[in-house]
Amino acid sequence: MSFLVPCPNCGPRSVYEFRFGGEIAQPRPALDAPEAEWQDYRFSRTNAAGVQTEWWFHWSGCRQWLQAVRNTVSNEVLETFLPGEKRN
Amino acid sequence: MNFYFHNQLVEAKPGDTLAAALYRNGQRIFSRSFKYHRPRGLFCVSGKCPNCLMNVDGAPNIRTCITPVRDGMKVKSQNAFPSLETDWLSITQRFDWLMPVGWYYKTFTHPAMWHAVEPAIRKVAGLGEVFPSRTSEYEHAWMHADTAVIGGGWAGMQAAVAAAERGEQVVLVDDQPALGGELRYQKRAGKIPTDLIEQIQRTPNIQVLQDSYCFGLYEGNLLGVLERTPHPTVAERLVHLRTRQTTVATGAYETPLLFPNNDQVGVMLSTGVARLLHVYGVAAGKRAVIVGSSSTAEEMSVDLREAGIEVIAVVDPNEVVKAIGSGRVKGIQTRAGNFSCDLIVVCGPRVPDAGLVAQAGGKLEWSDAHGAFLPTALPAHVSVVGAAARETLANPGTPLPSSKRAFVCLCSDVSSKDLCDSIAEGFDHIETLKRYTTATMGPCQGRMCQLSAIGVCAHETGRSIANTGVTTFRPPNPGVTLGALAGPRHHPIRRTPMHYAHEKLGAVWMDMGDWKRPRYYRPHGATNEAECVLSEYRAVREAAGLIDVSTLGKLDVRGTDSGKLLDKVYTHRFSDLRPGRVRYALMCDEAGVILDDGTISRLDNDRYFVTTTSGNLDFVHQWLDWYLVGTGWDVHITNVTAGYGAMNIAGPKSREVLGKLTGCDLASGAFPYMACRETKVSEIPAVLLRIGFVGETGWEIHCPAECAEALWHALLEAGQEFDIRPFGVEAQRLLRLEKRHVIVGTDTDALTNPYDVDMGWVVKLEKDDFVGKAFLSHAAKNPSREHLVGFVLQGPGVPQDGAAVVVDGQPAGRVTSSRHSPAQQTAVGLAWVKTSKAKQGESIDVRVDGKLARAQVTMQPFYDPEGLRLRQ
Numbered sequence: 001m002s003f004l005v006p007c008p009n010c011g012p013r014s015v016y017e018f019r020f021g022g023e024i025a026q027p028r029p030a031l032d033a034p035e036a037e038w039q040d041y042r043f044s045r046t047n048a049a050g051v052q053t054e055w056w057f058h059w060s061g062c063r064q065w066l067q068a069v070r071n072t073v074s075n076e077v078l079e080t081f082l083p084g085e086k087r088n
Numbered sequence: 089m090n091f092y093f094h095n096q097l098v099e100a101k102p103g104d105t106l107a108a109a110l111y112r113n114g115q116r117i118f119s120r121s122f123k124y125h126r127p128r129g130l131f132c133v134s135g136k137c138p139n140c141l142m143n144v145d146g147a148p149n150i151r152t153c154i155t156p157v158r159d160g161m162k163v164k165s166q167n168a169f170p171s172l173e174t175d176w177l178s179i180t181q182r183f184d185w186l187m188p189v190g191w192y193y194k195t196f197t198h199p200a201m202w203h204a205v206e207p208a209i210r211k212v213a214g215l216g217e218v219f220p221s222r223t224s225e226y227e228h229a230w231m232h233a234d235t236a237v238i239g240g241g242w243a244g245m246q247a248a249v250a251a252a253e254r255g256e257q258v259v260l261v262d263d264q265p266a267l268g269g270e271l272r273y274q275k276r277a278g279k280i281p282t283d284l285i286e287q288i289q290r291t292p293n294i295q296v297l298q299d300s301y302c303f304g305l306y307e308g309n310l311l312g313v314l315e316r317t318p319h320p321t322v323a324e325r326l327v328h329l330r331t332r333q334t335t336v337a338t339g340a341y342e343t344p345l346l347f348p349n350n351d352q353v354g355v356m357l358s359t360g361v362a363r364l365l366h367v368y369g370v371a372a373g374k375r376a377v378i379v380g381s382s383s384t385a386e387e388m389s390v391d392l393r394e395a396g397i398e399v400i401a402v403v404d405p406n407e408v409v410k411a412i413g414s415g416r417v418k419g420i421q422t423r424a425g426n427f428s429c430d431l432i433v434v435c436g437p438r439v440p441d442a443g444l445v446a447q448a449g450g451k452l453e454w455s456d457a458h459g460a461f462l463p464t465a466l467p468a469h470v471s472v473v474g475a476a477a478r479e480t481l482a483n484p485g486t487p488l489p490s491s492k493r494a495f496v497c498l499c500s501d502v503s504s505k506d507l508c509d510s511i512a513e514g515f516d517h518i519e520t521l522k523r524y525t526t527a528t529m530g531p532c533q534g535r536m537c538q539l540s541a542i543g544v545c546a547h548e549t550g551r552s553i554a555n556t557g558v559t560t561f562r563p564p565n566p567g568v569t570l571g572a573l574a575g576p577r578h579h580p581i582r583r584t585p586m587h588y589a590h591e592k593l594g595a596v597w598m599d600m601g602d603w604k605r606p607r608y609y610r611p612h613g614a615t616n617e618a619e620c621v622l623s624e625y626r627a628v629r630e631a632a633g634l635i636d637v638s639t640l641g642k643l644d645v646r647g648t649d650s651g652k653l654l655d656k657v658y659t660h661r662f663s664d665l666r667p668g669r670v671r672y673a674l675m676c677d678e679a680g681v682i683l684d685d686g687t688i689s690r691l692d693n694d695r696y697f698v699t700t701t702s703g704n705l706d707f708v709h710q711w712l713d714w715y716l717v718g719t720g721w722d723v724h725i726t727n728v729t730a731g732y733g734a735m736n737i738a739g740p741k742s743r744e745v746l747g748k749l750t751g752c753d754l755a756s757g758a759f760p761y762m763a764c765r766e767t768k769v770s771e772i773p774a775v776l777l778r779i780g781f782v783g784e785t786g787w788e789i790h791c792p793a794e795c796a797e798a799l800w801h802a803l804l805e806a807g808q809e810f811d812i813r814p815f816g817v818e819a820q821r822l823l824r825l826e827k828r829h830v831i832v833g834t835d836t837d838a839l840t841n842p843y844d845v846d847m848g849w850v851v852k853l854e855k856d857d858f859v860g861k862a863f864l865s866h867a868a869k870n871p872s873r874e875h876l877v878g879f880v881l882q883g884p885g886v887p888q889d890g891a892a893v894v895v896d897g898q899p900a901g902r903v904t905s906s907r908h909s910p911a912q913q914t915a916v917g918l919a920w921v922k923t924s925k926a927k928q929g930e931s932i933d934v935r936v937d938g939k940l941a942r943a944q945v946t947m948q949p950f951y952d953p954e955g956l957r958l959r960q
Contacts, residue, residue: 031862038678057714065717084717
């Protein structure tokens with residue numbers, strides 16, 4: 001694993017500067033949602049073989065959480081943005 | 089320049105490699121083969137075959153044919169006893185019928201048998217020995233360039249100049265000691281282009297890494313480059329080279345031809361002979377027979393004659409019957425008759441060196457027109473130029489019938505017959521054939537044997553070469569020393585502000601993550617750890633003790649919405665905490681699993697002071713930040729761990745000690761349990777938290793790191809009249825265990841929720857919402873299968889952490905922590921048991937010293953169960 005992540009604050013940096021935060025999950029269920037829904041939320045992942053959006057934390061850089069669109073097969077990072085920023 | 093070969097002085101000329109100097113001085117046998125201990129001599133003279141591996145200055149498996157001579161080097165042979173010339177183990181050749189391919193899989197099928205013979209086999213078969221006592225320094229470096237060109241031959245130099253002229257920053261990686269590639273030794277190819285080399289050396293935006301090889305092309309266009317001689321103080325330097333474009337100009341290399349005895353000393357690749365002659369001025373022999381069919385063979389013949397080497401004959405590969413000689417070549421038998429000679433020059437197929445392209449995701453496809461596997465489907469950032477892209481194949485000859493034995497793999501002594509036998513056994517796919525025979529898996533990583541192995545496999549199975557395919561190329565290739573990968577021997581250490589005070593007090597250290605912490609103190613004269621810990625324990629229980637807790641994670645959380653964030657992320661409520669008060673804080677994930685614990689003090693309306701466990705600070709900080717993302721809340725979190733030193737003074741006399749140094753009223757009425765104050769101690773600004781992990785009256789004191797050592801000394805001095813003692817982690821663990829306080833991650837695991845460890849009181853289910861609420865609401869009503877309980881052992885001994893709990897002869901849990909408790913006069917501990925057993929007074933059995941011992945379950949602390957001493 002040696003790909004680059006283009007941090008929106010710091011520019012392209014080695015992936016070793018980042019901590020992986022997992023794929024961006026489905027929305028958090030309501031508190032009174034059925035147990036199965038909560039279990040699905042907590043334990044099930046899409047684990048896509050292809051493009052998915054993920055959380056990354058720039059640990060050795062700006063120390064910000066960011067979101068990245070990454071192809072999990074080629075490890076190409078197509079796009080990154082700060083959470084809440086409007087995507088193109 | 090001189091060096092030592094087995095204590096004998098060998099003279100070398102400037103520019104010599106070790107192998108060239110040895111050859112000039114008459115050495116012909118350079119190694120003994122892996123399995124049969126057959127004598128082997130120089131073969132490729134370019135660092136691509138395993139024949140010249142030796143021990144150099146204590147480092148094993150050094151390719152002496154590419155290692156420049158340095159004065160005073162000590163060189164020794166490997167895998168031969170008593171000497172290269174007479175190796176007793178060459179007797180194994182006589183028994184090769186006993187050792188067919190994969191014989192150890194078939195023979196030593198019983199594990200006991202394998203264990204019995206393994207040491208002997210490992211001693212007999214193999215490469216050099218590793219000497220753990222030998223140390224070398226290694227470096228890592230990081231470089232960035234627009235273009236990397238791999239290979240310093242004609243094509244590589246042209247590519248580098250072209251890229252430089254486009255204004256790009258270029259790094260040229262060349263595995264030779266000088267630029268020029270094959271032009272340095274192939275007279276037929278032309279003269280060394282001195283103009284071009286000078287131009288490259290003059291161009292400021294071309295950096296040349298000479299005597300360096302690229303061993304891997306990784307994703308993100310990262311190249312692993314090994315500089316073999318960066319400077320005298322390090323053995324090797326590993327360069328992480330990041331580029332936009334990579335141009336592979338690695339050329340082509342020559343590979344062997346298959347005929348019986350093709351591995352004898354005196355059989356040499358034509359490029360090896362040419363290198364010896366034109367780079368080092370050494371004639372490889374006196375009377376040569378050239379085996380080859382192409383024009384290369386004719387050109388070689390002219391070349392050798394000009395150098396004064398007699399060329400007896402040029403023989404077509406298909407005409408060769410075998411090499412004659414025992415170990416060393418005496419002649420060659422051909423269909424046209426026998427020739428006497430001392431050198432057989434093999435003009436073998438030249439293979440494009442395109443492994444890097446395959447590593448980068450490109451494909452190697454067989455081209456009948458070129459007779460080679462050529463790189464296709466190149467990734468966008470990789471290009472191939474020169475011989476690596478298009479080299480043509482010389483006639484490899486017809487593969488041998490399976491009854492004849494020629495060596496395909498020089499590294500691990502795999503013959504064509506072995507390959508045929510394996511195919512007959514069913515290993516007829518090139519990848520399984522590789523794994524079963526280990527052909528292509530030795531030090532040469534397939535450079536010498538891959539094409540031959542594919543040829544034999546195709547011939548034997550009747551498939552075409554294209555359909556047989558090529559084995560996967562993986563980095564690193566060529567091999568890299570583990571030392572170079574590991575890099576400099578730097579290990580980060582974190583020291584607390586009081587580190588040197590501990591050292592003077594005789595601290596015995598333990599590692600906690602990167603931190604160094606005193607495990608216990610060994611005062612002058614003391615030797616026994618248990619006694620030291622016990623006296624530290626006694627001081628805390630009976631007088632006063634002082635422990636450095638600077639390693640605690642410390643977060644300063646400010647802003648009007650701080651309470652809201654802490655309510656959301658921790659299970660307890662903090663928005664209603666009054667300023668000047670402290671609460672125990674427990675953090676769970678959405679599944680209700682305990683992640684971390686600590687304390688949260690409200691220093692002011694909008695200011696909280698959060699502590700975390702030593703190892704989890706980074707995680708907790710990121711976790712809080714993550715929940716803050718996108719909320720727009722007014723919260724600012726600062727990691728102040730290194731900014732604050734912290735210590736805990738505890739024991740019945742601690743109030744009197746601390747009282748001497750502060751004006752703050754420490755009486756329980758003014759400063760009750762679970763309160764906090766910002767004040768001064770010994771004129772040092774400090775935050776005092778009245779909490780009690782160890783179960784006695786005590787204060788956790790946080791102060792600026794630069795004052796912490798002074799405060800530590802002030803407290804010890806003030807406590808002298810009360811017999812205060814510094815105590816370490818081991819005493820703290822015993823003290824907390826007697827209070828049944830849980831250590832997250834030691835007593836809890838990845839399934840533990842607060843109810844399992846009797847901490848339901850920290851979970852405020854009536855809060856609107858918080859992380860884990862849904863799961864914890866469920867867990868509150870549905871007990872887990874296991875529960876953490878305390879136990880008191882009924883007999884002698886102390887169970888080890890992790891010891892089994894047994895009920896009615898069935899495994900029923902495990903011990904997480906156990907110590908001998910001075911308060912209970914026996915071993916106590918924490919253990920996971922079936923929830924049905926989690927009742928006061930239940931009996932369980934615990935494994936101690938290999939036997940089962942009876943223990944009583946308790947749901948209460950082992951010491952001061954009402955917690956009166958804490959509140960005194």
